[in-house]
Amino acid sequence: KQEVTQIPAALSVPEGENLVLNCSFTDSAIYNLQWFRQDPGKGLTSLLLIQSSQREQTSGRLNASLDKSSGRSTLYIAASQPGDSATYLCAVLEYGNKLVFGAGTILRVKS
């Protein structure tokens, strides 16, 4: 059974810092890995999608990497801003089109 773990569970940083969120998964038989952002009481916003054959994806200040063989992904946020404060979720898409989510990292960027 696929298990997705995110570390740390919560993170508080001053504005301007670069930070790394970690995600690990137990079964490497995945189609892709996706990073999402969730604001309190809201739905999910897709940030980055990495296909299983890819190593990384970049969008603006965000960079996500994937090491499928070791079951790890990282989300790098450069020059963090208070508006980045949210819960960040990673999820792997398994065969059968099933998404398995991690518990998330709650990020707070202090101004």
Add this chain to the structure above:
Amino acid sequence: GAVVSQHPSRVICKSGTSVKIECRSLDFQATTMFWYRQFPKQSLMLMATSNEGSKATYEQGVEKDKFLINHASLTLSTLTVTSAHPEDSSFYICSAAPQNTEAFFGQGTRLTVV
């Protein structure tokens, strides 16, 4: 990207009543849609997979008679919470993913049963 629309975004109902939540794919056809549930400060847990034209597949521990799923067309799936009780209060969210690609999520529905 593709758009998935979920309605309503928020509903308050009395205990014992039923509530229907709709999930629509607006610009693509989805033979499969997914329903998730999220308790406060917890991650999303898959409840069931909705299959167009056939029965939904429920995850272990999810009562199929409690959470009725209908996927009557390629763009619409509905989740009905029957005889709702306060413990059913939660955040329900649907998603659809064109085969093996990016998953798109609805806005979510905050259900409060009083």
